[in-house]
Amino acid sequence: xxxxxxxxxxxxxxAAMTVAVVTAGCTAQAATKEPRxxxxxxxxxxxxxxxxxxxxxxxxxxxxxxxxxxPAPRILMAPGAKGEQVRELQARLAQIGWFDDKPTGTYGxxxxxxxxxxxxxxxxxxxxxxxxxTWQKLLGMTTKPTRDELDGKEVEKPKAKPDPRCMTGRVxxxxxxxxxxxWMIDGKVLSTMDVRFGSQYTPTREGTFNVGxxxxxxxxxxxxxxxxxxxxxxxxxxxxxxxxxxARGYNGASHGCVNVRDKGKIAALFDQVRTGDKxxxxx
Numbered sequence: 011x012x013x014x015x016x017x018x019x020x021x022x023x024x025a026a027m028t029v030a031v032v033t034a035g036c037t038a039q040a041a042t043k044e045p046r047x048x049x050x051x052x053x054x055x056x057x058x059x060x061x062x063x064x065x066x067x068x069x070x071x072x073x074x075x076x077x078x079x080x081p082a083p084r085i086l087m088a089p090g091a092k093g094e095q096v097r098e099l100q101a102r103l104a105q106i107g108w109f110d111d112k113p114t115g116t117y118g119x120x121x122x123x124x125x126x127x128x129x130x131x132x133x134x135x136x137x138x139x140x141x142x143x144t145w146q147k148l149l150g151m152t153t154k155p156t157r158d159e160l161d162g163k164e165v166e167k168p169k170a171k172p173d174p175r176c177m178t179g180r181v182x183x184x185x186x187x188x189x190x191x192x193w194m195i196d197g198k199v200l201s202t203m204d205v206r207f208g209s210q211y212t213p214t215r216e217g218t219f220n221v222g223x224x225x226x227x228x229x230x231x232x233x234x235x236x237x238x239x240x241x242x243x244x245x246x247x248x249x250x251x252x253x254x255x256x257a258r259g260y261n262g263a264s265h266g267c268v269n270v271r272d273k274g275k276i277a278a279l280f281d282q283v284r285t286g287d288k289x290x291x292x293x
Contacts, residue, residue, distance in 0.1 A: 083141040091117040094160075099140060101155035102148050103128060104165045107189035107204060110259035112162030113155075123261065130210075131186075151187070172199075173292045175218055180287040182241075182249060182279075184268055186216070187293055189260075191249065191270065193279055200282075203275040206255055208266035215266070219243040219289040226280065233265060238273075239280040243289040251276045 087096055096117045103109035108124040122138040129144055130136040140148075151168070158164045167188060176183035177197040184191045184205060191205045207214040221241050228240040228250065240250040252269035254262050259271070268291070270276040 083143045085139050085141050086145050087117055088139040089117050089119075089122050096121070097160050098155055099125075099145075099148070101159045101165075102152040104159070105152045105155070105167050106187075107167070107206075107260055110261075113160055127260065172197075173290050175288075175290045175292075180284065182221075182243075182283065182287065182289045184249075184289065184291045185293075186214075186291065191268065191279075193282065201275060201279065203270050203272050203279070205249075206252075206260055206262070206269045206271075207264060209263040212264070212266045214264070214268060214291060215244050215247060216291045216293070219291070221283055221285050221287045221289060223285060224280065224283070230265075237267070239270075239276045240267075241280065241283055241289075249276075249279075249289070 087099060092115055094115060097113045097115040099117075100109050100111070100113035100115075100121055103121075103124045104113070106128075108128050109121065111120050125140055125144065126136045126138045128148065129138075132147060134144055134147070153166065153168055156164075156166065159166060167190065169188075172183050172192065172194065173185075175181075176192070176194050179196065181194045182191055183194050186207060189205055189207075191203050192199045193201045221243055223242050225240045225242070226238065228237040228248075229235070230237055232246065236253070237248065237250040240248040242248040247266045247268070249268040249270065251273050252264065252267075252271060255264075255269040255271040256273070270279075
């Protein structure tokens with residue numbers, strides 16, 4: 011019996027030791043397996059051979075991108091073209107202030123410059139040629155020209171939807187999309203006039219401002235040029251009459267101010283606007 015008890019106790023102790031090793035097996039087994047893997051000379055090349063092939067995948071993907079890239083949009087009209095579609099293009103550009111000449115049906119330098127400006131303002135490649143993307147964008151912003159518009163007798167500008175910030179109070183509501191300034195009181199448009207803005211190097215600020223001060227016969231202290239009927243709204247930027255705009259149209263640009271080309275309209279507006287009135291400039 012004594013020997014049997016000893017044998018039983020010995021087997022129980024051995025079993026207890028086995029359980030103890032198993033419960034610590036994650037760490038213990040990992041430690042015992044790693045030396046075996048590193049001790050085998052042939053194991054290292056086997057585990058590292060997939061590594062050089064993995065970087066090859068990124069270098070293969072760029073080579074496939076030219077084949078999957080979208081084709082350039084089809085050119086509909088280009089410099090030198092003639093016809094009724096060119097005349098319609100010119101009339102539509104005139105509706106949104108990009109073409110100041112009479113539609114001729116000839117795609118000349120003025121049309122090329124107008125198309126470039128239209129494309130650049132909308133983030134399109136400024137090629138000067140009218141492709142499908144440019145044409146569709148223009149169609150969405152304009153209306154079908156009337157016969158009088160195609161003949162250059164009148165220009166029907168599409169009405170800009172006023173920004174919600176323009177619907178209360180006394181506001182000079184200025185749209186960069188239609189290049190117009192609308193003088194509004196409590197949501198009612200009292201007058202509208204053509205405007206132009208700064209270039210990409212001297213952009214006209216966007217947002218909500220207030221008229222800080224007015225100067226009827228102002229002259230720029232920086233550029234030494236006349237700024238009649240100036241109404242300052244943001245630092246040195248102001249709404250004012252521009253003789254250059256009246257003479258050159260949209261072929262030029264301001265230094266950041268909002269230029270008005272109709273002297274009679276800006277003079278009347280100057281007399282109505284008060285210091286503190288709101289100015290909203292938006293796309």
